[in-house]
Amino acid sequence: MQFSACGNYKTRYEDETTIFPNDTGRVFVAALLVFLATLPWWLSPYLVFVTTLIGLFIVGAVGLNILTGSTGQISLGHGAFMGLGAYAAALLAQAGLPFWLAIPLAGAVTAVAGAFFGIPSLRVKGLYLALATLAAQVILQFAFNLFDSRGGGTSYLSVPEPTLFGWTLDRDRMFFYVVFATVVLGVYAALNLFRTRVGRAFSAIRDNDRAAAAMGINVFKYKLLAFSIAAFYAGVAGALWAYASGVVSAERFTLLLSVEYLAMIIVGGLGSVLGSIMGATVITVLPEVLRVLADSLSQVLPQATHLFLAMRFAVFGLIIVGFLMFESQGLADRWRVIKTYFNTWPFRY
Amino acid sequence: MAFPVLAVVAARPAAAAPRGGETVEAHAGRPRVAGAARTAVRKPVERGWKQMRRAWLVVLMVVAVLAAPALAQETPTIKVGAIITYTGPTSDVGSHYGDGIRDYFRWLAEEHGGIVETAFGPVRVELVWTDDQYNPQVALTALRRFVSEENIVGVITWGTGANLALMDELNRSEVPALSASFHRGLLDPPGQYNFFISTNYDNHMRVLIDYAVNQHTGSSPMRIAFSVHPSPFGRSPLEAGRAYAEHLGLSVVASQELAADVLDATGQVLELRRSGAEYVFFQNVAQPVSVFLRDARRQGLRAQFLGIHYAGGEELLHLAGRNADGFITTSATVTWDTDVPGMEFVRSLNARYHPNVAVRPPHYAQGVVTAMVLTEALRRATAPTGRAVKEALETLKEFDVGGVAPPITFGPDRHWGADTLYLYRIDANANRLVFIGEFSPNYD
Numbered sequence: 001m002q003f004s005a006c007g008n009y010k011t012r013y014e015d016e017t018t019i020f021p022n023d024t025g026r027v028f029v030a031a032l033l034v035f036l037a038t039l040p041w042w043l044s045p046y047l048v049f050v051t052t053l054i055g056l057f058i059v060g061a062v063g064l065n066i067l068t069g070s071t072g073q074i075s076l077g078h079g080a081f082m083g084l085g086a087y088a089a090a091l092l093a094q095a096g097l098p099f100w101l102a103i104p105l106a107g108a109v110t111a112v113a114g115a116f117f118g119i120p121s122l123r124v125k126g127l128y129l130a131l132a133t134l135a136a137q138v139i140l141q142f143a144f145n146l147f148d149s150r151g152g153g154t155s156y157l158s159v160p161e162p163t164l165f166g167w168t169l170d171r172d173r174m175f176f177y178v179v180f181a182t183v184v185l186g187v188y189a190a191l192n193l194f195r196t197r198v199g200r201a202f203s204a205i206r207d208n209d210r211a212a213a214a215m216g217i218n219v220f221k222y223k224l225l226a227f228s229i230a231a232f233y234a235g236v237a238g239a240l241w242a243y244a245s246g247v248v249s250a251e252r253f254t255l256l257l258s259v260e261y262l263a264m265i266i267v268g269g270l271g272s273v274l275g276s277i278m279g280a281t282v283i284t285v286l287p288e289v290l291r292v293l294a295d296s297l298s299q300v301l302p303q304a305t306h307l308f309l310a311m312r313f314a315v316f317g318l319i320i321v322g323f324l325m326f327e328s329q330g331l332a333d334r335w336r337v338i339k340t341y342f343n344t345w346p347f348r349y
Numbered sequence: 350m351a352f353p354v355l356a357v358v359a360a361r362p363a364a365a366a367p368r369g370g371e372t373v374e375a376h377a378g379r380p381r382v383a384g385a386a387r388t389a390v391r392k393p394v395e396r397g398w399k400q401m402r403r404a405w406l407v408v409l410m411v412v413a414v415l416a417a418p419a420l421a422q423e424t425p426t427i428k429v430g431a432i433i434t435y436t437g438p439t440s441d442v443g444s445h446y447g448d449g450i451r452d453y454f455r456w457l458a459e460e461h462g463g464i465v466e467t468a469f470g471p472v473r474v475e476l477v478w479t480d481d482q483y484n485p486q487v488a489l490t491a492l493r494r495f496v497s498e499e500n501i502v503g504v505i506t507w508g509t510g511a512n513l514a515l516m517d518e519l520n521r522s523e524v525p526a527l528s529a530s531f532h533r534g535l536l537d538p539p540g541q542y543n544f545f546i547s548t549n550y551d552n553h554m555r556v557l558i559d560y561a562v563n564q565h566t567g568s569s570p571m572r573i574a575f576s577v578h579p580s581p582f583g584r585s586p587l588e589a590g591r592a593y594a595e596h597l598g599l600s601v602v603a604s605q606e607l608a609a610d611v612l613d614a615t616g617q618v619l620e621l622r623r624s625g626a627e628y629v630f631f632q633n634v635a636q637p638v639s640v641f642l643r644d645a646r647r648q649g650l651r652a653q654f655l656g657i658h659y660a661g662g663e664e665l666l667h668l669a670g671r672n673a674d675g676f677i678t679t680s681a682t683v684t685w686d687t688d689v690p691g692m693e694f695v696r697s698l699n700a701r702y703h704p705n706v707a708v709r710p711p712h713y714a715q716g717v718v719t720a721m722v723l724t725e726a727l728r729r730a731t732a733p734t735g736r737a738v739k740e741a742l743e744t745l746k747e748f749d750v751g752g753v754a755p756p757i758t759f760g761p762d763r764h765w766g767a768d769t770l771y772l773y774r775i776d777a778n779a780n781r782l783v784f785i786g787e788f789s790p791n792y793d
């Protein structure tokens with residue numbers, strides 16, 4: 001086993017595309033996975049639920065990063081795509097499909113919708129594309145109101161608990177493993193996507209789509225593909241969300257969620273799978289931490305409750321601005337710097 | 350009880366102990382000793398005094414350690430939760446509701462030490478609460494936190510959306526919820542863990558329609574319109590309202606949605622003016638309704654406006670002023686200046702904790718009443734579990750809340766608290782709400 005390299009010893013082009021440059025990363029990731037798999041056995045159900053949420057937002061953020069970070073197509077409809085996946089999964093689950101079929105099928109349905117709403121991307125770019133995808137957000141949000149299982153046009157659907165071989169995967173603990181497995185699979189697929197012809201086509205389109213076309217890349221096809229892959233990830237995330245919460249509500253899948261997704265990949269690092277993971281973790285955990293802080297502060301000083309609750313948003317905003325100013329390459333880049341430092345540690349030049 | 354008292358008395362010198370020797374003379378509890386120390390040769394006496402204090406300190410700590418389990422044994426703590434909306438949509442009325450709940454439990458803690466005499470002995474009740482931002486996912490996360498980390502035995506909640514999201518979790522973890530939402534779907538199927546203190550929104554809507562029909566003279570069929578909040582809360586009574594209007598042979602000319610953060614409602618008002626609506630029924634919170642009323646006056650829409658409970662009462666009068674004159678609203682609780690013993694208490698709570706807030710909409714009193722009902726259920730509970738509290742809630746019969754709301758009755762299959770509701774008309778000139786009467790829906 002080789003744990004570090006002090007220089008560049010690559011001899012073949014394939015070496016450039018390896019996911020782990022040396023065995024340190026492999027050992028680290030293996031240890032991390034084992035550690036994460038033990039979480040449900042010693043964390044409280046609340047923290048397991050928060051971890052589950054982080055997991056499913058990682059899936060969604062990886063998807064958006066493929067589209068926005070790696071293909072350069074901005075999307076303001078990612079939250080609605082997640083909602084579509086959630087509604088699709090709820091309907092499929094109500095029809096009696098097992099979760100291991102309902103989740104990928106929900107992803108597939110969303111992928112088709114994603115490709116459809118990605119059609120304008122051939123003609124419009126940048127801010128104009130942002131507005132075109134905003135249309136997807138609005139249209140889908142309107143469509144969610146058609147569904148109702150709890151009376152009065154409330155746009156609610158209940159989701160039965162997932163079962164595997166007649167064995168209920170309870171939402172407190174066992175469902176964590178479904179999300180965990182999906183995250184591992186999704187991240188693995190995304191990492192490998194960029195080692196293929198498709199991934200290189202995406203990068204070419206991001207850097208300059210006319211040059212990409214001149215090189216013989218079918219720009220329209222690959223843009224649609226990027227949209228549908230991103231939507232597939234979002235749909236799977238939504239399906240997981242539906243199972244995790246037991247009820248699907250349109251109120252969660254607003255424009256705000258789409259913006260949160262963009263915040264995740266910007267904070268984490270555009271075009272980096274690792275960045276999506278870090279960004280999703282920070283953006284999911286941060287409001288939770290701020291809420292607990294504000295709650296405990298206002299329990300001490302009940303007079304200032306309204307102030308603390310309002311401050312929470314200001315602090316959240318400040319932290320995002322701070323990230324943009326001091327970590328403009330995202331958390332993934334900071335991680336790279338730390339790794340590089342330890343590459344030669346403790347014998348620096 | 351000897352131990353805790355001793356611990357409290359003993360705590361005083363212990364608190365003074367870490368200070369320097371010089372401060373001893375300033376200590377009010379020991380003026381004579383301090384004076385003696387001053388007149389005698391200073392150093393040795395002071396050292397002796399210091400040692401004595403150290404010995405005292407050790408004794409006190411031992412007493413405190415011994416007393417702590419005794420204290421804990423005497424009154425176990427049980428926790429109740431509140432997941433309320435202080436920020437985000439509907440927080441304009443939600444914050445009053447939240448203040449009512451928190452003020453009640455704060456009063457309970459200060460006046461009674463939080464002690465409630467239950468069927469299984471006295472317990473200390475503690476409130477844990479959080480703001481859900483009107484976001485169902487946040488509410489769900491908060492509930493899971495409260496259930497798994499705080500072991501709550503009951504929870505008070507706010508919005509329809511959040512409550513729908515919480516339903517399954519409440520039933521699974523067996524924690525009863527008293528919601529501010531009166532959505533019919535929350536009680537379907539009956540007998541689960543959701544409760545609310547009034548009759549459902551559908552009945553509120555039917556009472557308003559009945560009232561309008563009784564007042565109506567002139568055109569036939571009467572032309573009505575609905576304007577609702579774009580959320581499960583808003584849409585909740587829409588279907589029942591339409592069906593009831595059809596049943597009575599009324600013509601529904603429009604059905605609109607009005608968002609909580611709307612700043613201009615001219616488009617909606619003009620549509621209603623074109624379609625000649627004579628009665629507009631709101632299911633919304635105060636702020637958007639006030640915007641609508643302002644634009645209705647500007648554009649000369651001459652119609653009677655009526656709203657359900659959360660349309661605002663005093664809050665709407667405060668926001669819309671003269672534009673709200675003649676507005677009819679249903680309410681689950683009485684208004685601020687109603688002369689009943691329960692309101693005396695509600696007003697004194699507000700004066701005690703919010704001396705700068707003069708008038709509150711009915712939702713503050715609603716929060717207090719909801720907290721009272723939950724506390725009463727704790728009193729009747731046979732065990733410190735959510736299931737026992739649910740069963741205790743179901744034993745409430747004509748529970749008197751001092752006239753703030755109709756007496757509250759629950760049963761195993763009846764999880765709505767009252768069959769009647771109050772009707773008020775806003776009188777902007779007198780700057781108050783005029784009581785019209787107590788109504789119940791004329792519908793089965």
